Amino acid sequence: GENVEQHPSTLSVQEGDSAVIKCTYSDSASNYFPWYKQELGKGPQLIIDIRSNVGEKKDQRIAVTLNKTAKHFSLHITETQPEDSAVYFCAASNTGNQFYFGTGTSLTVIP
Amino acid sequence: DAGVIQSPRHEVTEMGQEVTLRCKPISGHNSLFWYRQTMMRGLELLIYFNNNVPIDDSGMPEDRFSAKMPNASFSTLKIQPSEPRDSAVYFCASSPGGDTQYFGPGTRLTVL
Numbered sequence: 001g002e003n004v005e006q007h008p009s010t011l012s013v014q015e016g017d018s019a020v021i022k023c024t025y026s027d028s029a030s031n032y033f034p035w036y037k038q039e040l041g042k043g044p045q046l047i048i049d050i051r052s053n054v055g056e057k058k059d060q061r062i063a064v065t066l067n068k069t070a071k072h073f074s075l076h077i078t079e080t081q082p083e084d085s086a087v088y089f090c091a092a093s094n095t096g097n098q099f100y101f102g103t104g105t106s107l108t109v110i111p
Numbered sequence: 112d113a114g115v116i117q118s119p120r121h122e123v124t125e126m127g128q129e130v131t132l133r134c135k136p137i138s139g140h141n142s143l144f145w146y147r148q149t150m151m152r153g154l155e156l157l158i159y160f161n162n163n164v165p166i167d168d169s170g171m172p173e174d175r176f177s178a179k180m181p182n183a184s185f186s187t188l189k190i191q192p193s194e195p196r197d198s199a200v201y202f203c204a205s206s207p208g209g210d211t212q213y214f215g216p217g218t219r220l221t222v223l
Contacts, residue, residue: 032210034210034211034212036214042216042217043115043202043204043214043215043216043217044154044214045214046211046212046213049210049211051210089154093210097142097144097159097161097166097167097206098156098159098167099144099156099212101153101154102153103153104153
């Protein structure tokens with residue numbers, strides 16, 4: 001089955017700096033890669049996703065890049081703000097149903 | 112629009128008791144997923160339904176766990192009998208078909 005690895009497990013950045021979280025996957029058939037943000041006491045919320053026919057996608061301060069050859073994808077957050085502090089999860093899917101999640105990155109933005 | 116609704120939000124019970132968790136998916140979504148989240152194992156898929164039919168329950172830990180979806184707007188996850196190791200946050204998610212899954216707020220279960 002699919003195996004998704006996520007790094008780093010914790011990340012602290014100064015407000016205004018950029019944050020990058022990286023994930024690798026093992027199944028070359030995976031074709032959908034969502035990113036979720038989970039705040040304390042809440043469920044994961046989809047923040048951005050990318051499909052295998054696209055190399056990069058951007059939504060305001062958030063961007064995701066995908067390298068299918070190397071089987072890795074990354075989340076980039078620019079101009080970080082304290083409200084970006086949360087746990088971020090990547091996931092990979094090749095069926096649209098079975099999501100394989102990374103282990104999460106706890107991001108802290110220091111004011 | 113209302114998102115995925117789960118109840119209860121918190122449940123504290125004693126070992127051996129039956130626990131029932133409830134989920135109302137987003138209207139019009141035809142896929143429903145139950146996940147369990149723990150510090151040790153992260154997010155684990157327990158079971159998912161397409162059009163109310165269970166498709167894959169290979170993630171259900173053991174026979175003490177069961178899930179039903181009697182109609183398109185309601186699903187339950189039951190644990191009987193509950194054990195302390197079942198303590199976790201249980202999430203329900205729904206999808207309109209395709210890829211994107213939308214998660215509910217979760218039920219925090221504590222089994223004493």
